[in-house]
Amino acid sequence: MLKNLLEEKRCFKLICGAGNENEAEVEKLVALYASAGCKFFDLSAKENIVDCAKRALAYSGVTDAELCVSVGIKGDPHVxxxxxxxxxxxxxxxxxxxxxxxxxxxxxxxxxxxxxxxxxxxxxxxxxxxxxSEDKDLSEVIPPLAERGISCIEFHVIGEDTPELEQKWKYLNENFDGILSISINRMKLSGEEMVSRIKKMTENREPYSTIIQADGFPMSGGADDYKSTLQAVATAELIQNEKLPVYILLSGGTNSKSKELAKLCGININGVAVGSYARNIVRKYIERDDFLTNKEIFSQAKQIAQTLVRACS
Ligand code: SF4
Ligand code: SF4
CATH class of the missing domain: 3.30.70.20 (Alpha-Beta Plaits)
Structure with a gap:
């Protein structure tokens, strides 16, 4: 169960990309990272992408992975x-x-x-x-994905259209029983505005039914250093200070140093979500047409992926 993964505080989430609708790439990424020990995958909110992630999990023989799909409001870069x-x-x-x-x-x-x-x-x-940004009608997007057994929906809330945010958040609260994740950062909001948005969104949620994904610089992961992950940890600190009954994941510039930096700073996170960095370190392997059939190539990429999963979990 996703709750167990989060409560163990060793949750590693692979972000395939909220806008990544490239089936071949998603299938390879999920197969690889599932084999490397990842149990939580963030996907574009498309039926074909969820289906290809499920095929990849079957390929890897992983039966207990949790799937999350990402939606958002207009203006959020993720969508x-x-x-x-x-x-x-x-x-x-x-x-x-x-x-x-x-x-x-x-x-x-x-x-x-x-x-x-x-x-x-x-x-x-x-x-x-x-x-x-595509303006998606959640009442059309979510039901077929919920039928496919997703356990989490991530909502990207960096945008100025408050009525749209409120209307979509209401829909998700009323129509999805799984865990909801709020992906938020300080690119457009001040620290105070960010915290106030989180408090308002979570005030009527059951305790520990919400993840706050503390996004540093969205999709900025590149270097494997402390500086790249610093903003994610700083954002998490602001959220932790509020002592809300939520799970906290780091994202946005995350890498193999993220968990260590959070620990050094005394930030008590439930996990790390890694996107750009996780994809970049295996890119030369997954770009190959024979990636899923060439055991030697798959195994080399798996070792690289495992190192990251272990560092974050
Ligand atoms: S970077 Fe160059 S090629 Fe790309 S959109 Fe701008 S002008 Fe066109
Ligand atoms: S650089 Fe980023 S935003 Fe631009 S086309 Fe590529 S993926 Fe899209």
Missing amino acids: SKAVIDYEKCIQCGHCESVCPQGAIKYAKVKKLKCIGCGKCSKVCPKNAVSYI
Whole structure:
């Protein structure tokens, strides 16, 4: 059970990417990290993606993993996709070279691969990249996923549309019995605003039925150092200080140092969710077409994944 995983305070969650709709990549990531000991997977809220994660778990022989799907409000980068304005674009290729998902080819964005990480717009010399969030109707999205046995829904709440936030949160509270996770950071909210949003959202929830995912810098994981994970730990500290009956996971810039840094700082977390860093360290393996059939390659990647899972759990 997900609650047990969280209460043991050794929960490692693999973030495949809220916007990652690349079936082949998700299947390989879930198969690999399940084999490496991960029991909790965060997926895009799409039926085909949940189905391919389940296929991957069967491939790995893992029967007790927990699946989470991610939804969000407009403006949250986790549920946004890059769009290029061709009136401004000069086809310089800078965006393609920095995209961690291989989602840009010849200045065209492959929507299914884009995870909204924001790296392309940062390097664009012509300010030609913007982001759009799909406005999903949760009453259509959630029921088929709940039928597939997901145990958690993550709600990304970085955006300014408070009515949308309230309406979607109400729907999730009234229609999903599993654990709800609130992914929040201080990119657009002050520390005070963040805490106030969390308190308001959790005031009527059963104790310990909510995860607060303390997101440092979303999708920024790269280096395996303390600095990259510092903001996630600092965000977790603000949440811990409130002594709310919630579980706390670190995310956003997380890596193999995250759990250690939290411990050094006296932050009592229930686990670590790792996305960009976990995907990057095995990217050269999972990009291979024979990844799932070449035992030697799979085994090399598994050793790398295991090192991360152990460091975080
Ligand atoms: S760099 Fe990030 S936001 Fe831009 S296309 Fe690639 S995945 Fe999407
Ligand atoms: S970086 Fe900007 S200008 Fe260059 S190819 Fe990408 S969108 Fe076009």
